[in-house]
Amino acid sequence: MLRLACVLFLAILPWSADAQNVNDNCGLSGNVTAIKDVPWIASVQHDNKHICIGTILNTKHILTASECLKSRKIPGLKVRVGNANRDSGLAMAVCKVLPHPNSVGQKGFGSNLALLTLCEPLTPSEEVKEIAIVDTEPDKDSKAEASVAGWGSLSWWRWIVKPCWTVSSAVLRKSNVQLMDVDKCASERKGWNWFSNPLATDLKVCTAKKEKYCSFDKGAPLVIDGKLAGILVLGDCDRKPDVFVSLFKHKTWLQANTKDT
Template sequence: MADPRITLGLGLLIFGLILSAEASPQGRILGGEDVAQGEYPWSASVRYNKAHVCSGAIISTNHILTAAHCVSSVGITPVDASTLAVRLGTINQYAGGSIVNVKSVIIHPSYGNFLHDIAILELDETLVFSDRIQDIALPPTTDEETEDVDAELPNGTPVYVAGWGELSDGTASYKQQKANYNTLSRSLCEWEAGYGYESVVCLSRAEGEGICRGDAGAAVIDDDKVLRGLTSFNFGPCGSKYPDVATRVSYYLTWIEANTQ
């Protein structure tokens, strides 16, 4: 599997852009709509010291995927698992559903500069699935074998994201929000943002809409309700003219399987 390399100059540029966006684990979807109860039952509110910081996606009765930067202390060293929990089975980030503690955290060993921005949370108890708590299907292994994001997600593929946070007017929303995107090809993402890596999926949306701080880790799903990505970061201010970036889940299927047995 190809491992994308980032030059020092590009790394510093991306780092500067991320800092200008204040990419940190507190987020929102701009221009979103309210989610109905049970519409995104694989969604998790990832909580640090009891406060919502990021989103996550349930992939089994014991595991949740999220963005690595949400649970990183320094580099690939995670925060103490005892400080983490998830709220499941509700669209209200403040109430309802159930709180489940996190037992352990595994950050991808190549994580850095927002590349390979993926982590696995092992839960302290086994989930009981219901109409409000379910897992999301992972991509087929054939998508990992192609190593080609354009073959898996051709340019313009509709995808969907749901997360918690502030609304477009800057006020905080207690209710989960959803938004529609279209994928960009690697060449177009390289052209528009200089970020055409095999391990990411670039997301196109109207200016003034999109992910912002803390929607990181939210599931990016397709029409078949397959987990295609995890939201990672945005360039410049939230809702800028540049595409948003998600970690491409199929790129990591072997790693996910090895660490969720």
């Protein structure tokens, strides 16, 4: 039944060869990967359901998109780490949520960030590691190696083919990506009012899509030369570029609020 649904899905939408290279052919981005390749990945969950992707900044702090936490109460929040399946792995309770002060009511969502403080610290291992934030602003013309990893979106395309997103989106994947100019990115995404504010564009990083496929879920980490450069806040199932919050622009806030306590 799952295979039939995915075949019908692919017949309707012209997925790329790269997208079809994944094991289940459900139009998701990237190739299946092991948790040891991206050990900083976390699943942010509420009431035992995945809501967004998180990134391990240190043993007590997980970074995600602030919009994922709207109307979510802390007692129901936890993160899962150390497993390629987002519904498995070690579950850690969250004791504090700190949205970026500019994330509420800001046109452009340029600071769409939130820090989760765990009740107990993580124990580092081959499957659970922190990742450092970039030291320099991402350069679209550099030859740096950029990649995005995570799980398939539950928010952008689940209404299309339910069997695909319920099963296939739980599998960890990784994609190599190419940075692109934020002005060109904004132009290609015109119509999204929050991205039309030119004053906010330097708070974002964009990556290009050469073909039509589905983005990762919100909060997915953009990694450049082994360091965290952004988290995904806008993507979909077409060729429009993916949009990330630039963490270089928020490094001072992140460092100030992730010190050992």
